[in-house]
Amino acid sequence: MHTFAVARAVHGIEPLVATEIRRSRLGVVRGLRHREVWFEATDEADLLSLRTADDVLLAGAVVDGIGPGRSALARLAEAARAVDAVRLARLGGGVRGSRGGLEVSASFVGRRNYTRFEIEDAVGAELARSLRVPYHSRSEGGRPPQEAMAWRVTIEGEQAVIASRLAGRPLHRRPYKTASIRGTLHPPVAAAMAKLARLDGAGTVLDPCCGAGTTLIEAHALAPHLRLLGFDHDPAALSAAAANARAALAGGPSAGDGGSPFGWGVADGGGIPVPDGGAERVLVNPPWGRQVPPRGMLAGDLGLLWREVRRVLAADGLAVALVHDDIPPGFALEEAVRVSLSGRHPVIAVLRKGRG
Numbered sequence: 001m002h003t004f005a006v007a008r009a010v011h012g013i014e015p016l017v018a019t020e021i022r023r024s025r026l027g028v029v030r031g032l033r034h035r036e037v038w039f040e041a042t043d044e045a046d047l048l049s050l051r052t053a054d055d056v057l058l059a060g061a062v063v064d065g066i067g068p069g070r071s072a073l074a075r076l077a078e079a080a081r082a083v084d085a086v087r088l089a090r091l092g093g094g095v096r097g098s099r100g101g102l103e104v105s106a107s108f109v110g111r112r113n114y115t116r117f118e119i120e121d122a123v124g125a126e127l128a129r130s131l132r133v134p135y136h137s138r139s140e141g142g143r144p145p146q147e148a149m150a151w152r153v154t155i156e157g158e159q160a161v162i163a164s165r166l167a168g169r170p171l172h173r174r175p176y177k178t179a180s181i182r183g184t185l186h187p188p189v190a191a192a193m194a195k196l197a198r199l200d201g202a203g204t205v206l207d208p209c210c211g212a213g214t215t216l217i218e219a220h221a222l223a224p225h226l227r228l229l230g231f232d233h234d235p236a237a238l239s240a241a242a243a244n245a246r247a248a249l250a251g252g253p254s255a256g257d258g259g260s261p262f263g264w265g266v267a268d269g270g271g272i273p274v275p276d277g278g279a280e281r282v283l284v285n286p287p288w289g290r291q292v293p294p295r296g297m298l299a300g301d302l303g304l305l306w307r308e309v310r311r312v313l314a315a316d317g318l319a320v321a322l323v324h325d326d327i328p329p330g331f332a333l334e335e336a337v338r339v340s341l342s343g344r345h346p347v348i349a350v351l352r353k354g355r356g
């Protein structure tokens with residue numbers, strides 16, 4: 001039996017998630033919504049291999065006629081009662097549900113005369129009855145236990161979907177990310193940057209402000225043949241990057257020759273220790289001064305970073321950068337994907353060296 005699945009994503013990268021689903025033959029895409037890609041999953045597909053998605057869910061019901069009025073709550077409860085919750089729980093490794101009970105998290109687009117907590121409680125009570133497990137409500141500020149089976153209700157326009165999470169934790173919470181830093185990048189966005197960088201033809205990929213190493217680790221997951229160079233001004237960030245890379249290598253496919261494909265070093269982005277044209281790809285999420293201040297040479301002028309990126313980028317290379325303001329000078333913009341991240345709307349910019 002084909003399974004109707006929902007991939008959740010950062011707003012802006014839904015089309016990239018759809019492309020990943022198609023290219024990885026995980027299923028047939030049926031449609032895109034705000035932060036969602038709906039698809040018919042291929043039998044036996046490894047849906048947990050999706051890297052650009054935040055989460056993957058199995059849909060139990062699509063419910064039409066969910067307007068802004070409070071009658072929507074009864075309609076959602078009725079739809080939840082009809083969900084084959086036992087089958088979905090089994091597909092999702094159901095044991096979790098019976099041990100930890102279940103929780104529901106709801107979200108919607110547009111104004112409604114009911115709250116997310118009312119949706120959660122209406123749907124949660126019915127699912128819990130079908131599964132004969134306790135329901136953990138958030139409405140009184142409760143915190144469901146970690147092992148609770150996770151369900152989601154999302155509503156856009158007049159259409160709702162009731163779905164259960166396939167894995168024990170969201171896909172964006174990568175097992176390799178054992179160490180973090182302030183301003184570290186959301187891994188599915190780093191994966192989207194790596195996909196946009198078209199890594200197939202590349203040899204060396206550089207991140208001159210690598211922080212906890214997310215961009216390079218995601219690049220490695222897509223293309224294990226790459227040589228990956230990460231620099232940062234902050235030695236603590238590099239320790240985090242090295243620890244995360246070790247965890248990724250321990251949990252992923254082998255690098256081939258037994259040596260690590262990663263190289264890490266303390267360096268200033270205003271003077272990157274790489275020869276001219278030495279990197280085929282640059283992935284970078286620079287210190288914009290919002291969460292992380294630019295330090296060293298970049299403190300006075302972030303333009304020095306772009307001059308260095310231009311210098312080290314191979315003639316036919318690509319730089320993929322998370323850009324908050326203008327497109328950096330000296331580059332030609334090939335593609336721009338605007339994303340919504342923590343209330344901000346930066347652009348993933350795919351850049352080539354401009355002339356001059």
Ligand SMILES: C[S@@+](CC[C@H](N)C(=O)[O-])C[C@H]1O[C@@H](n2cnc3c(N)ncnc32)[C@H](O)[C@@H]1O
Pocket residue numbers: 181182183184185186208209210211212213214215231232233234237267268269270285286287288292293294295296297298299
């Ligand atoms: C937004 S964070 C990068 C986060 C990273 N992509 C990750 O996933 O963890 C920016 C990084 O730039 C570094 N940085 C600040 N000034 C720098 C400089 N002059 N040269 C190199 N790195 C610098 C910070 O230490 C920080 O790790």
